[in-house]
Amino acid sequence: xxxxxxxxxxxxxxxxxxxxxGVVVGAIALAMSSKKDTxxxxxxxxxxxxxxxxxxxxxxxxxTVDSTATSSATSTTSAAHTYKxxxxxxxxxxxxxxxxxxxxxxxxLKDDVVTETSFKGxxxxxRSINFQEQFANGYKALVVGKNIDDVKLSKISGSSLTSxxxxxxxxxIKDEAHS
Amino acid sequence: MKESFxxxxxxxxxxxxxxxxxxxxxxxVGIFDSVKNRIEVFEQQYSRFRKDSxxxxxxxxxxxxxxxxxxxxxxxxxxxxxxxxxxKMTPLIGQTxxxxxxxxxxxxxPKPEIRKIESWDSSIRFTQANGINTLIAxxxxxxxxxxxxxxxxxxxxxxxxxVHGITDFTVEAGGDMRxxxxxxxxxxxxxxHPLDAKQVIGVAELTHGSICGSSGNRRAWSTYHxxxxxDTLISPREISAVWVFAxxxxxxxxxxxxxxxxxxxxxxxxFTYEYVIMYADGSAVISQGFPGSLF
Numbered sequence: 213x214x215x216x217x218x219x220x221x222x223x224x225x226x227x228x229x230x231x232x233x234g235v236v237v238g239a240i241a242l243a244m245s246s247k248k249d250t251x252x253x254x255x256x257x258x259x260x261x262x263x264x265x266x267x268x269x270x271x272x273x274x275x276t277v278d279s280t281a282t283s284s285a286t287s288t289t290s291a292a293h294t295y296k297x298x299x300x301x302x303x304x305x306x307x308x309x310x311x312x313x314x315x316x317x318x319x320x321l322k323d324d325v326v327t328e329t330s331f332k333g334x335x336x337x338x339r340s341i342n343f344q345e346q347f348a349n350g351y352k353a354l355v356v357g358k359n360i361d362d363v364k365l366s367k368i369s370g371s372s373l374t375s376x377x378x379x380x381x382x383x384x385i386k387d388e389a390h391s
Numbered sequence: 392m393k394e395s396f397x398x399x400x401x402x403x404x405x406x407x408x409x410x411x412x413x414x415x416x417x418x419x420v421g422i423f424d425s426v427k428n429r430i431e432v433f434e435q436q437y438s439r440f441r442k443d444s445x446x447x448x449x450x451x452x453x454x455x456x457x458x459x460x461x462x463x464x465x466x467x468x469x470x471x472x473x474x475x476x477x478x479k480m481t482p483l484i485g486q487t488x489x490x491x492x493x494x495x496x497x498x499x500x501p502k503p504e505i506r507k508i509e510s511w512d513s514s515i516r517f518t519q520a521n522g523i524n525t526l527i528a529x530x531x532x533x534x535x536x537x538x539x540x541x542x543x544x545x546x547x548x549x550x551x552x553x554v555h556g557i558t559d560f561t562v563e564a565g566g567d568m569r570x571x572x573x574x575x576x577x578x579x580x581x582x583x584h585p586l587d588a589k590q591v592i593g594v595a596e597l598t599h600g601s602i603c604g605s606s607g608n609r610r611a612w613s614t615y616h617x618x619x620x621x622d623t624l625i626s627p628r629e630i631s632a633v634w635v636f637a638x639x640x641x642x643x644x645x646x647x648x649x650x651x652x653x654x655x656x657x658x659x660x661x662f663t664y665e666y667v668i669m670y671a672d673g674s675a676v677i678s679q680g681f682p683g684s685l686f
Contacts, residue, residue: 370583
């Protein structure tokens with residue numbers, strides 16, 4: 213049987229971590245909304261715009277901070293456009309049972325649509341690394357194939373085209389196997 | 392007024408597609424001829440699938456060989472990656488590939504004994520002095536340049552086009568390619584699904600540079616595919632496909648194989664490149680600067 217206290221700690225860690233992600237994304241949203249009133253040049257893909265935020269210790273302030281951030285992001289969006297296109301990055305810290313941990317999150321925005329996100333955990337504690345990795349693994353989406361005919365392409369890069377001789381040989385072996 | 396010229400042909404065991412813009416159709420024909428000749432010369436030197444090649448001579452007997460000028464970038468890149476990967480990426484894998492059945496006859500039938508490969512230093516020594524490339528083969532050695540040879544010949548052809556004053560071109564050899572366009576026209580390249588050639592998992596969008604891809608699910612036979620770990624003598628299975636973007640094709644091609652053996656963090660210290668790695672569990676990672684996206 214697993215130690216119930218231990219399970220409880222793990223659950224807490226996961227919850228606080230996931231909520232924390234909400235906090236950081238919210239902080240990025242805030243950073244973006246404040247940006248539109250300033251004369252800061254629009255960030256470009258080459259020019260990462262970095263904001264640092266100290267997230268509140270999650271176990272106490274979590275849901276509140278999260279919902280605040282979300283609502284502020286929503287209200288800004290409803291104000292008829294717009295965030296500046298670009299990549300926004302934030303480094304955040306959160307408190308885990310093992311101590312203070314850090315993550316980097318970036319969001320790429322085009323026409324008010326998030327086109328790309330990335331996540332990087334900076335934990336040093338092995339259990340935190342594990343949680344951050346689990347999150348990162350779920351975070352990077354599973355690959356979804358699209359039919360070639362449905363995508364406009366000039367070229368294909370892959371291994372099926374690489375070796376004429378090899379493909380011929382495989383074909384022959386298959387033929388022999390059938391006869 | 393510049394026109395587009397295209398040609399497609401088979402060489403070094405793969406299908407080539409080349410297109411470029413040029414003002415003069417007569418010279419375009421001549422350029423395609425010189426490109427094909429150049430590829431033929433390369434194959435004559437470095438293909439282990441040709442009995443008359445330089446590589447086959449080195450496989451037959453030990454000795455001191457004077458290699459052509461174009462040998463140096465290949466040996467330099469291989470030695471660099473040999474050191475970085477702790478010997479896992481090596482041109483000495485040739486004998487192992489032959490033993491496993493990836494031989495000149497494409498028997499695809501593994502021999503009863505797959506020989507472990509020798510170390511670089513105990514087998515060969517490559518030096519360049521006064522512009523002369525010398526290879527000392529301490530014993531008969533089956534070299535294989537498969538991990539970067541195709542990318543390298545794509546670079547050689549691209550540079551040949553540049554010498555002819557061509558600035559807008561695509562040079563593709565079996566899905567590995569180099570592209571350059573002075574008007575910033577984007578080339579959209581589908582990243583083929585390693586399990587289903589009718590599907591793509593994402594798109595690369597280039598205005599310049601090289602893309603190469605490698606997948607363990609193709610060119611597979613018995614328990615092997617075209618990449619074999621010399622330490623374990625098995626083919627890596629955790630990664631199902633890799634694509635690399637780099638400024639030249641020799642780098643892109645070489646790193647697709649290297650990523651089957653070492654972590655990106657190790658390669659990041661030595662090369663400038665971007666990547667997509669698809670794992671056997673169906674997940675994938677894309678580096679932040681990769682020119683393109685996954686679906």
